[in-house]
Amino acid sequence: MRVNVLVGGPLAMVPTNLIKERANEKWVGVDRGAVTLLKMGIIPAIAVGDFDSITDMELQGLEDALYQVKVYPPEKDYTDTQLGIRFATQGNVPDEIDVFGATGGRLDHLLANLFLPLQAEFKPYLTRIKIIDRQNVMAYYLPGAHTITHLKGKKYLAFVNLTPVKRLTLLDEKYPLLDWDSEIPFSWTSNEFTAKENHFSFQKGIVAVIQCSDPLKIGN
Structure with a gap:
């Protein structure tokens, strides 16, 4: 099972075609992201946030259209994205959480x-979370040996240790x-796949792997 979360970042970076392809999946709308989903004809299961970036009329439209709208004060313990996650x-924890x-x-x-x-609250779901925009797909990894599959249209491959890391090894990438x-x-950028599947490993830390493309070579 996959749950998709749309938060309120710039629409120019949102892959709208991919979102439309997932119209029948479960969605969480966060702040202005909920308004964007409605405009695309997608009814999120819930809308959450402080909604300080939308008008009273837009908020009323959400409340009229959705079963659940959770409104929080701007001064709160969680960011809007944290609330979305x-x-x-x-309930049933999804296999994938795409943001x-x-x-x-x-x-x-x-x-x-x-x-x-x-x-700490979200780390149990770390390997299930991806951050996706028009140019990038970023996934998180814990220590071990891993296989990554080349995503269509993504030329570049980056390995970014977000914490101290031990024995990071890129086995069969273009730049081992x-x-x-x-x-x-540290960010090892501009690497590339050498096959449909490549491999890497590390013994300690947390590593983000980003598949990305140049702006002129992307669609929606």
Whole structure:
């Protein structure tokens, strides 16, 4: 089972065609993301957030159209994206949690979303979460040996340790790496696949793997 979460980031970075393909799947609308889903003809299971970026009329439209709308004060303990992930993991925990609209715009929002799966409350779901936009698909990995499958249209491959890492090894990528250690976050960018499936491993830490493309080579 997959749950999709659309938060309120810039629409220019949202892969609208992919979202429309998933119209019949379960959606959580976060703040303006809920309004965007309605405009696309998708009824989210729930809308959550402080909704400080939409008008009173738009909020009323959500309340009229949706079964559940949870409105929080702007001064709250959770960010809107955190609220979206919390609701996505309620009940039967999904196998996949794909987050859209979490990139672009303000850097503080981007960094908050990037590091969200490392927080204690969300870490149990870390390997289930992906952050997706028009150019990037980012997944999170815990220590071990892993196989990654090349996504269509994504030329580049990046390995980013978000915590100290031990013995990061890129076995069969275009630019291999052997038993690399680091005490600080670091991004090995612009690597590439050498086959449909490539492999990597590490013994300690948390690593984000990003498949990405250049802006001129993407569609919706």
